[in-house]
Amino acid sequence: MSNIIPGYRRPDRLSQPPYDSAGYGSTRLRHPQQPPLRLPHTRTETSAPRFSPQRYAPRTDLTVQADGSAAMGERIIVGGRVLDEDARPVRNAMVEIWQANAAGRYNHPGDDHDAPLDPNFQGMGRVFTDQDGCYRFVTIRPGAYPWRNHKNAWRPNHIHYSVFGDGFAQRMITQMYFPGDPLLALDPIFHAIPDEAARNRLVATFDLELTRPEWALGYRFDLVLRGREATPMEDHH
Amino acid sequence: MPTPTPEAAPAQGLVASAHQTAGPYWHLVDFPEWADTTRHFGDRLPPGERIVLTGRITDGAGAAVADAMVEIWHADPMGEYPDPNGPEKEFQGYGRCATQADGSFRFVTLKPGPSPLDGEARANLRQAPHVALAVFARGLLTHLCTRLYFEGEPLNETDPVLNTVPPERRGTLIARPTGPGTWTLDLRLQGEGETVWMEI
Ligand SMILES: [Fe+2]
Numbered sequence: 001m002s003n004i005i006p007g008y009r010r011p012d013r014l015s016q017p018p019y020d021s022a023g024y025g026s027t028r029l030r031h032p033q034q035p036p037l038r039l040p041h042t043r044t045e046t047s048a049p050r051f052s053p054q055r056y057a058p059r060t061d062l063t064v065q066a067d068g069s070a071a072m073g074e075r076i077i078v079g080g081r082v083l084d085e086d087a088r089p090v091r092n093a094m095v096e097i098w099q100a101n102a103a104g105r106y107n108h109p110g111d112d113h114d115a116p117l118d119p120n121f122q123g124m125g126r127v128f129t130d131q132d133g134c135y136r137f138v139t140i141r142p143g144a145y146p147w148r149n150h151k152n153a154w155r156p157n158h159i160h161y162s163v164f165g166d167g168f169a170q171r172m173i174t175q176m177y178f179p180g181d182p183l184l185a186l187d188p189i190f191h192a193i194p195d196e197a198a199r200n201r202l203v204a205t206f207d208l209e210l211t212r213p214e215w216a217l218g219y220r221f222d223l224v225l226r227g228r229e230a231t232p233m234e235d236h237h
Numbered sequence: 238m239p240t241p242t243p244e245a246a247p248a249q250g251l252v253a254s255a256h257q258t259a260g261p262y263w264h265l266v267d268f269p270e271w272a273d274t275t276r277h278f279g280d281r282l283p284p285g286e287r288i289v290l291t292g293r294i295t296d297g298a299g300a301a302v303a304d305a306m307v308e309i310w311h312a313d314p315m316g317e318y319p320d321p322n323g324p325e326k327e328f329q330g331y332g333r334c335a336t337q338a339d340g341s342f343r344f345v346t347l348k349p350g351p352s353p354l355d356g357e358a359r360a361n362l363r364q365a366p367h368v369a370l371a372v373f374a375r376g377l378l379t380h381l382c383t384r385l386y387f388e389g390e391p392l393n394e395t396d397p398v399l400n401t402v403p404p405e406r407r408g409t410l411i412a413r414p415t416g417p418g419t420w421t422l423d424l425r426l427q428g429e430g431e432t433v434w435m436e437i
Contacts, residue, residue, distance in 0.1 A: 005355055010436075012252050017378035026258075026376030029297035030426050036436040039398060043353050044369050044384075045437050047318035049310065049331035055277070085251045098265035106262040110304070124265040160259065162266060166321040168310045169437045173373055173380065175257040192378050193255045202255055224251045 007041025008169045008226040009085060015198035023188030025149050045169040051094040053128055062097075062125045062139040071121035071140050073102025077210050077218040078176070079136035082129050082163060085227030089133025090170075096162040097125040097137065104143030113145050138216065144183055156183035156190065163223060170225040177203045178219070256379040261304050263373065264335060272334035273345040274309075283328050285314030285347035289419040290385065290412065293340040294372065297427030301340030305374035308333050309344055309385075311367065316350035330368070351392055365392035365399060369437075372424065382437045385422050388413045398435075406433050 019031035039045065063071045082090040100106050100123060103115040107122050123142075127135045144154050158175040165171065177184060184190055184203070193199045201224075210218025270276050275287060290309065294302040311330035312318050319326045330349060334342045351363040368385040386393055388411050393399055399407060409432045412420035424432045 007355075015252050016255055017257070019378065019381075021378060024258075024376070024378070027378065028376075029300070030302070030374065030376035032381070032431055032434045033297075033427055034431050034434070036434045037402060039382075039435045039437045041437065042355050042364060042398070043318050044310065044312070044364070044367070046355070047310075047321060049329050050319050050323065050325040052325040055325065083251060085253055087251055096266045098263065100262075106265065108262040108264055110261055110264075122265070126266075160257075160263065162259075168369055168371075171308075171371060171380070172254065172256055173259045173263075174254055189257060189378070198252065198255050201252075202257070224254045226253045227250065 005043065005046045006229040007046060008167060009229055011226065012195075012198075014195040015193065017189075017192035017194075021188065021192040023150075024192055041167075041169055046167045048164055048166055048168045048170065050092075051128075051164065056094060056126060058127055059125045060127050060137045062121065062123065062137065065120050069120045071101070072118050073121070073140035073143075075138065075216040076141050077136065077138055077212060077216050078159065078204065078221060079134065079207075079210050079218065080204075080220050080222040081133040082135065082165075082223045082225065083133055084165070084170075084225050088227075089129070089131070090163075090165050090225055091129060091131055091133060093129040093133070093135075094164050095127050095129065095135050097127075097139070097159055099123045099139065099142040099159045100145055102140050102143050104145035106145075111145075115143070115145070136210075141178070149188060154183050154186075156181040156187050161223065163225065165225040167226075172223070172225060174223070175202060176221045179203055179206060258375060258378050259306055259373040259380075261375045263306050267306070267335045268333070269335070272332050272343060274328070274330055274332045275345060275347060278328075283314070283347070285328075287418060288346060288348045289416075290342075290344040290346065290368065290422070291415070291419060292342060292412075292422045292424055294336055294342070294424045294426065295340055299428075301336075301338065302374060302426065303336055303338050303340055305336040305340075305342075305372055306333060307336065307342045307344075308371040308373070309346065310369040310371070311346070311349040312352035314347050314350050316352040316363070316366075318352065348387075354397060362397070363392060365390050365396035367396070367398075370424070372426075381426070382435045383424070383432055384410055384435065385420075386411045387420060402433050409433050
C-alpha cells in the first residue's frame with residue numbers, strides 16, 4: 001500500500017495563456033526566456049495554506065458599508081462552484097475578489113482614470129466555498145476602463161478572482177467576464193488564452209435561478225482547479 | 238526520483254480554468270500584515286528560528302518590478318505541512334507581500350525544517366529546507382513559481398529538486414545571509430541571471 005500523495009495533472013497547454021504574448025505589451029520584459037524547470041510534485045506543491053473565516057473575515061456583500069450606505073451602480077449577485085478537473089467540489093476554499101466600481105475606476109492610488117470614485121465602494125470581497133464547493137457574493141457590476149496597451153484600449157467588464165485549493169500547485173488568479181460584452185473581442189488579455197472554449201469558460205452566464213426578484217440579476221461563474229493524477233508518481237529505482 | 242507524467246489533457250472530465258493576470262490593481266487584496274507569518278503569536282512564538290526573507294525583483298531591462306504580489310509557502314520548523322483536509326494550523330508558512338518602488342519584498346517567518354518528499358511511504362527522503370515562491374503581476378498572465386533554498390544547508394547537496402537544476406544556474410535559487418537572521422534572494426524575470434522558474 002502506498003502513502004504517496006499524488007501530484008496534479010499538467011495543464012492543458014492551449015487552455016492556458018503563455019508568458020510571452022505579443023498583444024499584451026507588459027509581457028515583453030516580464031516573460032522568462034529560459035524554459036521552465038518542470039518540477040515533480042512534492043509535499044510543498046500538494047499542500048496549501050488553510051484559511052479559517054475566524055482569521056480571514058468574509059466580506060460577501062461589497063455593496064453596503066458598515067453604516068448601511070449603499071454603493072452606486074447596478075447591484076448583481078455572482079455565484080458558482082469551485083471544482084477540480086474530476087468535478088469534485090473544492091471545499092472551504094478561500095476566494096478573494098477585487099474589481100473596479102460602476103464607473104470603471106479602482107479604489108487604488110495607481111488608477112488615474114478620469115472617472116468618479118465611489119466612497120461607498122471599495123471593490124474588495126472574500127468568500128469561502130461550502131461543502132458543495134459553492135460560493136456567492138453581492139457586488140456592483142464593474143464598468144469598463146481604459147488602459148494604455150494600444151490605441152483606444154479598453155478592458156472589458158471583469159472581476160478579478162484569487163483562489164486557493166488544497167495544493168499550492170492549484171493556486172490560481174483569474175478574471176470573470178460578462179456575457180455579450182463587445183470589448184471581449186478586442187481584449188488581448190482575454191485572447192492570450194489560445195483555446196476559444198477555454199476563453200469562453202471565463203465568461204459568466206446570466207442565471208435566472210440566482211436572480212433575486214425585484215432586487216438584482218444573478219450571474220453564474222464556475223471555476224475549475226487542477227485535478228490529481230490518477231495514480232501516484234512511482235519511484236522506478 | 239519521481240517521474241513526472243507526460244503532459245496531456247485529461248481523457249474525460251473538466252479542464253482547469255485559464256489563469257489571467259493579477260494586473261496593476263491587485264493591492265485591493267494586499268494586507269501588509271500577511272507578510273509576517275508569525276503575526277498571530279505576539280511574544281509567545283512557537284519553537285523555531287524567526288527569519289527575514291528579502292530580495293528585489295527586476296525585469297528584462299533590469300528595472301524594478303514595483304507592482305508585484307509575492308507569495309511564500311513553506312513547511313513549519315519541524316518540516317511539516319498542514320493536512321489538506323485539516324483545519325488551519327497554529328503556524329503556517331504562508332505569506333503575501335507587495336513589492337516596493339525598488340522592487341523589493343520582505344517577509345518575516347519561521348525557518349522551515351527539512352520536509353518529506355511526498356508522503357509517509359518515503360519518509361526517509363527529506364527535502365532541504367526551502368520556500369516556494371509565487372510571483373503575480375501585471376504582464377504575468379500566469380504567476381511565476383520558483384523555490385528559495387538556504388546557503389550552507391547540508392541537505393542542499395541531495396535535494397531532489399535543486400539537483401535537477403544545471404549547476405551554473407543553481408545560484409539563482411540559493412538565498413544568502415545578509416544580516417542576523419536575514420536571507421536575501423533577488424529574482425530576475427528575464428535575461429542575464431534569469432531565475433530558474435519552475436512549472437509546478
Ligand atoms: Fe482589472
